[in-house]
Amino acid sequence: MSETATTSGPLIHPGEWHIHYDYAVGDTAARFFTELRDNMKVYARRCPSCGRAFVPPRAYCERCFVKTTDWVEVGPEGVVEAFTIVYEPFDGLPVPPYAVAYVTLDGASTALANFVTGVDLSDPEVASEALALGSRVAVAFAGKREGMITDFHFELLGHNK
Amino acid sequence: MPTKTAIVGVGQTGYRFKRTDVTIQELAQDAAAKALEHAHMEMADIDAFVIGVAPDALIGIDNVDRWIGQALGVAHRPQLRVNTGGTTGAAAAQAGYVHVASGMFRTVMVLAADKVSETPDAQWVLNTAMDPIYERSLALNAINMCSFQAVRQMSQYGVTERQLAAVAVRSRRNAAANPYAHLRDPITIDDVMSSRYVCWPLKLLDCCPRSSGACAVIMAAEPQAASSPNRPAWIQGMGATSNTIYMGDKMGPGRDTDHADWDELAIAAASAYERAGITDPLSQIDLAEIYAPFTCTEIAAVEALGFCAKGTGGAMGEQGMFDMGGPMPVNPSGGVLSANPISATALARVAEAALQVMGEAGEHQVPGVRRAVATGIGGTLQFHTCMILGDDA
Ligand SMILES: [Zn+2]
Numbered sequence: 359m360s361e362t363a364t365t366s367g368p369l370i371h372p373g374e375w376h377i378h379y380d381y382a383v384g385d386t387a388a389r390f391f392t393e394l395r396d397n398m399k400v401y402a403r404r405c406p407s408c409g410r411a412f413v414p415p416r417a418y419c420e421r422c423f424v425k426t427t428d429w430v431e432v433g434p435e436g437v438v439e440a441f442t443i444v445y446e447p448f449d450g451l452p453v454p455p456y457a458v459a460y461v462t463l464d465g466a467s468t469a470l471a472n473f474v475t476g477v478d479l480s481d482p483e484v485a486s487e488a489l490a491l492g493s494r495v496a497v498a499f500a501g502k503r504e505g506m507i508t509d510f511h512f513e514l515l516g517h518n519k
Numbered sequence: 520m521p522t523k524t525a526i527v528g529v530g531q532t533g534y535r536f537k538r539t540d541v542t543i544q545e546l547a548q549d550a551a552a553k554a555l556e557h558a559h560m561e562m563a564d565i566d567a568f569v570i571g572v573a574p575d576a577l578i579g580i581d582n583v584d585r586w587i588g589q590a591l592g593v594a595h596r597p598q599l600r601v602n603t604g605g606t607t608g609a610a611a612a613q614a615g616y617v618h619v620a621s622g623m624f625r626t627v628m629v630l631a632a633d634k635v636s637e638t639p640d641a642q643w644v645l646n647t648a649m650d651p652i653y654e655r656s657l658a659l660n661a662i663n664m665c666s667f668q669a670v671r672q673m674s675q676y677g678v679t680e681r682q683l684a685a686v687a688v689r690s691r692r693n694a695a696a697n698p699y700a701h702l703r704d705p706i707t708i709d710d711v712m713s714s715r716y717v718c719w720p721l722k723l724l725d726c727c728p729r730s731s732g733a734c735a736v737i738m739a740a741e742p743q744a745a746s747s748p749n750r751p752a753w754i755q756g757m758g759a760t761s762n763t764i765y766m767g768d769k770m771g772p773g774r775d776t777d778h779a780d781w782d783e784l785a786i787a788a789a790s791a792y793e794r795a796g797i798t799d800p801l802s803q804i805d806l807a808e809i810y811a812p813f814t815c816t817e818i819a820a821v822e823a824l825g826f827c828a829k830g831t832g833g834a835m836g837e838q839g840m841f842d843m844g845g846p847m848p849v850n851p852s853g854g855v856l857s858a859n860p861i862s863a864t865a866l867a868r869v870a871e872a873a874l875q876v877m878g879e880a881g882e883h884q885v886p887g888v889r890r891a892v893a894t895g896i897g898g899t900l901q902f903h904t905c906m907i908l909g910d911d912a
Contacts (some may be wrong), residue, residue: 368539373579375576375579381651381652384652387652387653408773412773413767414650414652414653414765414767420763421775439671439770439771440667440668440671440766440770440778441667442663442666442667442670442719442720442721443718444718444719445717445719446662446715446716446717446718448640448642448646448658449642449643450640450643451642451643451646451658451660452658456658458657458658458659460667460767460770462771462772466771467771467772468765468767468768468770468771468774469767469768469770469771471654471657471659471766471767482716482719485719486719491671491674492674506656507652507653507656507657508656508657
């Protein structure tokens with residue numbers, strides 16, 4: 359495992375990728391994001407076969423492989439199913455600390471991810487206790503909404519295990 | 520009936536943080552040359568190639584399999600790329616096995632190489648593998664997706680951070696005997712517990728490193744395999760499952776598997792066990808090489824493989840069940856926590872399991888191995904593979 363040394367150490371060529379994309383979200387996600395942006399509501403898409411209410415909404419039920427049909431409003435409150443508190447900085451990702459949780463909104467069959475606010479993250483032990491699974495959260499909308507998943511986040515309501 | 524197939528040669532470069540002395544295709548050449556030498560074969564003896572390459576942006580070369588293939592001198596023979604994220608190397612082994620077991624090819628080289636350390640942005644790259652519409656802007660990456668598993672294990676089963684730490688300590692202890700491992704310095708429970716939180720509850724020492732290295736495995740059909748100068752490691756069973764990319768679908772009331780568990784790996788294992796005639800894994804398997812990039816993932820895996828009951832993997836590990844010399848040695852090589860050249864990581868599990876069956880694992884050889892299991896996982900814990908290797912066909 360010898361490292362070949364030149365007089366000034368290994369020869370390194372830098373590289374970088376800058377690639378721009380414009381993702382069309384499709385009609386199903388567009389309806390979801392439009393409701394977030396214009397009406398501050400969260401909608402799930404229900405499978406007519408198994409009855410699951412999917413958030414984020416999908417055009418097809420990925421279990422039954424049939425087209426989903428009805429839109430059903432879910433939330434605005436829900437329960438924490440999993441969370442993490444990120445303390446490590448990663449290039450290209452937000453400045454830590456921040457908390458991300460999966461939350462089952464009332465009436466939904468699946469859990470939806472988003473950032474959680476309203477928790478002091480400075481002490482990991484205290485913060486993780488506050489966010490414990492089973493905690494209740496509510497959807498809180500941003501003042502300026504752009505039809506993105508970040509138009510809302512979760513706000514901790516209090517422990518209700 | 521599938522053609523009986525065995526691994527007859529293994530080549531590993533050894534895994535290190537950086538390899539500034541070689542390009543990625545030169546790394547691949549070194550692993551291939553070692554595998555050929557081990558198998559007492561020449562490149563002309565190989566009928567087809569399966570090359571595992573995980574997401575391109577991890578190394579910043581688009582479709583590097585094109586470079587690797589030509590570097591191996593594949594001319595006039597088939598070459599196929601496989602990519603299933605972290606599972607890549609094991610999925611490549613799965614594809615290689617099907618190549619031979621189908622009767623279409625007598626010999627196949629399965630090879631994977633990576634130089635993940637050439638970008639500091641691996642977690643950013645893995646973030647780009649998330650749904651760009653619904654989830655990417657939520658800063659999800661490979662570490663926090665496993666944190667979601669760990670926090671559910673802690674809540675549902677009472678897994679403790681000390682139990683997680685015990686996995687890391689054992690991995691390093693084993694790695695000390697494996698010259699190919701990247702991280703070989705012993706660590707203590709206190710070292711792990713006092714390391715900084717990366718994504719709570721996972722701390723720095725609960726996490727795998729970023730490594731560079733390559734691994735190659737040569738598979739051959741009977742009778743070529745039976746006449747190998749090495750003891751062949753016969754592929755007795757293979758299973759694989761896929762599931763949703765949406766982790767939230769494995770948490771809400773509509774879930775049919777749970778993100779805390781690896782019910783998907785249990786399905787893959789059931790398929791592999793059935794083919795291998797295994798009904799009691801604890802007594803019929805001698806060791807496991809498990810793809811566990813984080814401590815919590817190993818706990819889910821030992822349960823899914825049927826070594827202990829669901830919810831008990833953490834406690835059993837803490838009590839020494841998976842130590843060298845214990846009832847079921849797990850990751851004698853030191854595992855993924857001691858070396859993670861992403862594309863090659865899951866293939867290294869297959870290679871190490873094969874070496875154990877061949878009796879050639881060196882200082883970390885488990886005595887008297889007749890059968891070993893190797894697993895792979897990838898995606899948002901969505902792809903799972905399980906391969907059984909044994910000393911008879
Ligand atoms: Zn359905």
